[in-house]
Amino acid sequence: MWLRDETCEEVVANNWFSPPTGNPHEQIHLRLKKLRQELRKWNKQTFGWCHSKIKSIENAIKDVQMKDQSVENLALEEALQVELDEQYKRVEVMWKTKAKQRWLQDGDANTRFFHLSTVFKARSNRIHAIKRTDGSLVHSWEEIGNEFLNYYSQLFSTEFGQNSHPFPPDLESLIPQVVSEEDNVSLCENPTADEIKSVVFEMAPFKSPGPDGFPPSFFKNFWHIVGTDVVKAVQHFFLSGSLLKALNHTFITLIPKNDKASSAEQYRPISFCNVTYKIISKILAKRIKPLLDKIISPFQMAFVPGRTINENSIISHEIMHYMLSRKGKKGFMAIKMDLSKAYDQVEWPLLLQILSNLGFNSRFTSWIKECITTSSFSFLLNGSSFGYLTPTRGIRHGDPLSPYLFIIYAELLSRILLNNENLGRFKGVKISRNSPTISHLCYADDLTIFCRAEIGDAQCIQDCILKYATWSNQAPNPSKSFVHFSSNVPASAKRNILAVLQMPECTHKAVHLGLPFCKPRSRRQAFNHILDKLSGKLSGWKMKNLSQASRGVLIKSVGQALPIYHMSTFLLPKSLCGKMDSTLRKFWWGARQDKKFLALKCWDDICAPKNLGGLGFRKMWEFNKALVSKLAWQMCFPQDKLWSQILGAKYLHFNSFLELPGRTVGASWIWQGIMEFREIIKEGACYHVFANSEIKIWQDPWIPTVQNFLPPEEHMQEWAQNQNLFFVRDLMENDCKSWNLNILHEIFPRCEDSHHLLLECAFTERIWFSSKWKFRLFPFRHLSVSEWFLTITGKDQRFLPPNSTQEEFITFWIAVLDLIWGNRNNILHGKPKMEPDAVARIAHTHTVEHSQAQVLKSLKASSVVFDKWLPPPEGWLKVNTDAAFSDGEGMVACVIRNHEGTIICAKSERIWAHDPTAAEVLVLKSAFLFWTTQRLTKLYLRLILC
Structure with a gap:
């Protein structure tokens, strides 16, 4: 809102360039602190209460409208209307910032729906009471704050004394060095001013600010003023290796994990860091990111470039499908667990030791250490800051660096499991003869272990988990951990294994990464929750407060985006897609519950592209087809991804995906969906020709410039085969680097293009x-x-x-x-x-x-001459007349304007005349009559005769 006022920049410029004091970190901290105080004063003077200003301007407009319509009053009304629009825009920006809805765009109206979204968000996040460990409730703001402060003081405090962390004796063998000297050189470069600026301008402008109170939009809009000092502060960190604690101070806002959150542990702590620190953190994160692929094992799918959550879902589903249909004596089990308070209990010494073992040099490791050990917290409780906390362990939710540090930290558990598997202490699951063995899959703190359903394997897994918990202080969350067995495991074996693992057996309601963990009998049963969630979202939006355009934005950005995760992996039932379309259609036309409604246009027309007259909505079934077809395309290159290697080994049997005959009996839901739309890939796929390729001339698509990508001259096929020309490589010279033009011209006539x-x-x-x-x-x-x-x-x-x-x-x-x-x-x-x-x-x-x-x-x-209107002298009026005449009938018109060109009055009337001369006389007569009836003096008369 402040950025809309021109004087805001003056306040920033006048209060920023104060004499420097201390190092660059201290300078920027003091300047931001001083500027915040001055901006608060300026806000009260300039903005005050927007709503009272709006009311005052509206009353002034009403007063002006009651007066005569003089030039001065019209100009005053226009100026007041511009000021009123600006005040409304400021209020709109203020509410938009409060609403924090990603689907809201610049230009959205400041509607009642806007306000309801903000009010509902504030109410849902407001903490009215909290339950203590003894079960009693506290209601006052201070008591609630002390309860959170006590809980997180314990959570963020290490249980190991200084320099007493029990590092595993075989850590070096578990975590070998993979970061090279060349990598360290690029990691430890001092960032340039352009690199720092690009990081700032990549940030979302209205993200919640840290304790200094300045969001990224402030730094973007006033970069020409503050940019030099920001660059100096960031570069000072990389040169000195030190970070001012005040810059690393963080607000923690507490978000309920569910609708019934009642105790401190049921709230998720989200950190609001200062932008200056976030710039440093983002630069470090961007440097670590390219190295993750060689640092992190292929079984961790989170935050690593090129890996997605869908890969984890696909592999898990294939293994669960294999276990469901498993027969014979050998049974398998899947152990699903979720690490409790994973980010909050990261032990700093162990994290730094893992980084060192991976090959990160001491300079880069010291930067990471400075970022995590100089942090401090205050809680944002119902909009006000409470308490102060200095942690001795844990990394922050909301810090750009935290996701990468966590998966590096959790890599220790993955290495422990792989080491025990290599030693033969337990064995993973192999769903086909040539398929890779999968012992575990991770997505951040979500872990699934696959092994034989035997006591020995269960005991080994339990030992691995306990060892990791001892070293890292991270243990599974009992309420989110369970075991699923293959169909051929006897009940007695299940009881013994569950006793060893101390976990319950999986129920049909268990969920893994948003999908049913145990495969239900029907796809409709498995995915019906998507429709329920969509209906719940739509019912939460009050339609009476939404315009048609607003509904369209919500349908595109929220309603149709909701099922994308599921549709990217599975082919949903067509009937379910139809019901989702029906739900969105009713919402679009404003239908309430099961009541009838008037649809003025069919849904197919509305879902057409905008250039064809539609609104660009997506039909769910067509969208699902497109997303699953992407999986089919990736199956053309089965060696690129772990999931495609597993599916290729199970279903292709060394055949080409595009040439695989028929459907596979007993295939999983994922493979059924992929095969359903293989023909779409066939219709649009064309081979890339290279030397010694096995592409067939007449059967395979290889010519991108012709229809179907196949050679058009089929009558030459027999002749070519008689000449032993079967493969595309046979059409090349012996060196396979150029085409044999004589053969090409013999078989194919010159194509016209x-x-x-x-x-x-x-x-x-x-x-x-x-x-x-x-x-x-x-x-x-x-x-x-x-x-x-x-x-x-x-x-x-x-x-x-x-x-x-x-x-x-x-x-x-x-x-x-x-x-x-x-x-x-x-x-x-x-x-x-x-x-x-x-x-x-x-x-x-x-x-x-x-x-x-x-x-x-x-x-x-x-040669065209334009007749320009010339004003009369000041104090005079000018009459312009014109007439049109044809077949005895015509029209005359008169307009009277002052010296400024303002129209005083005007008229037109129909006339009847027998020739043009008579019409001209009638024009003159009409002008004089009009003049006298208006009682005007000092007039110039301008006639345009017909």
Whole structure:
């Protein structure tokens, strides 16, 4: 809101450039602190109470509207209306910032729905009472704050004394060095001013600010003022390795994990860091990110570039499908667990030791240490700051660096499991003979372990978990941990294993990464919760407060985005997609519950693209098809991803995905969906030709410029096969680096395309050479026709022939192309063709004629004289009249204006006259009558006669 006032920049500039004190960190901290105080004063003086100002301006507008419509009053009303619009816009921006809805865009109206969204968000996050450990409730703000402070003081305090962390004796063998010296050089570079600026401008502008009170939008809008000091502060950290604790102070806001949160542990602590610290953190995170693929094992799917949550879901589903249909004596089990308070209990010494073992040098490790150990917290409790806490362990939710540090920290558990698997102490699951063995899958703090359903494997898994818990102080959450067994495991074995693991057996309601963990009998049963969630969202939006345009935004950004995660992996039932479409359709037309409604347009038309008259909504079934087809496309390259390797080994059996015959009996839901839309890939896929490829000439699609990508001359197939020409490589020279043109021209006639017709054809070349410039095409053959046109129409005149103007040559160029196309059509339809020199001669004639026509057109245009209205002297009025006459009937009009051009009054009337002279007299009469009836004096009369 402040940014909309021009004086805001003056306040920032006047209070920023104070004499420097201390190092760059202390300088920027003091300047931000001083500026915050000055901006608060300026806010009260400039903005005050927006609503009272709005009411005052509205009353002033009403007063002006009650007065005479003079020029001064009209100007005053216009100025007041502009000021009123600005006040409304400021209030709108204020509420938009409070609402924090990602689907709200600049330009959205400040509606009642806007306010309800904000009020509901504030109410849902407000803490009215909290339950103590003894079960009693506290209600006062201070008691609630002390309860959270006590809880998090214990949670963020390490149980190990200084330098007494029990590092595992075999940590070096578990975590080998993978970061090279070259990597460390790039990691430890001092960031440039451009790098720092790009990080700032990548931030979302209205993210919640840290304790200093300044969001990223402040730094973006006033970078020309504050940018130099921000760059110095950030570079000071990378040069000195120290960070001012005040810059690293953090607000923690407490978000309830569910609707019935009642105790401190049921709230999620989200950190609001200062922007200056977030710049440092983002730079470090961006440098770590490219190295994650070689640091993190392939079984961790979170935060690693190129890996997604869908891969975890696909692999888990395939293994669970395998376990469901498992027969024989050997049974398997899946152990699902969620690490309790994973971020909050990260032990700093162990994290730093893991970083060191991975190969990060001491300088980079010291930067990480400074970022996590200089942090401090205050709680944002119901909008006010409470308490102060200095942690000795844990990393912050909301810190850009935290996700990467956590998966590096949790990699220790993955290495422990892999080490025990390699030693043969337990064995993972292999769903087919050639499939990779999967012992565990991770997504951040969500872990699933797959192994044999045997006491020995269960005991080994329990030992691994206890060992990791001892070293890292992280243990599974009992309420989110359970075991699922394959169908062939006897009940007695299940009881023994559950006793060892101390976990319950999986129920049908268990969820893993938002999907049912145990495969239900029907897909409708598995995914019906999506429809329930969508209906709940829509019912929560009060339709009476929404315009039609607002509903459209909500449908696109929320309603149709809700099922994307599920639809990216599974083919949902068509009936379920239809019901979701129906739900969105009712919401669009404002229907309430099961009542009838009037649909003015069919849903198919509404879902059409905007350029075809629709609104661009997506039909759920078509959208689902497109997303699953992406999986089918990735299956064409089964070695690229772990999930595609597993599916390829199970279903392809060394066959090509596109050539796999029929459907696979007993396949999983995912594979059924992929095979359902394989034909879509077939229709649009074309092989990339390379040396020694096994692409078949007549069966495989390999020619991207023809329909179906297949050779068109099927009658030459038998001849080619008699010549032992079966594969595309047979059409190449012996070195496989170039085409054998003799064979190609023998089998395939020269294909006609625009490039050949207009740039390569010998006939075309003779036309250009027959021009008066003797123009040659050779320098332009590497270009497309459109690129050639852009070249000759550009600023560089070197590509034009000598002694020619750009306009002349472009006209000639267009004429030649038009004549070539006409000549081509004549040949195609058996008409006589023109010779190249004749084409060039006609093109030159057209060029000259066009140039002459342009000169004539400009002469005609310059001969038009515009009659400009001239004002009368000040204090006088001017009457302009005009008349139109035809067949005895006509119209006359009069308008009276003052010296400023303001219209005082005007009239028009129908007349009847037998000739133009009579009409002119009637015009004059009408003007004088109008003049006298208005009782005006000092008039000029201007007649336009017919």
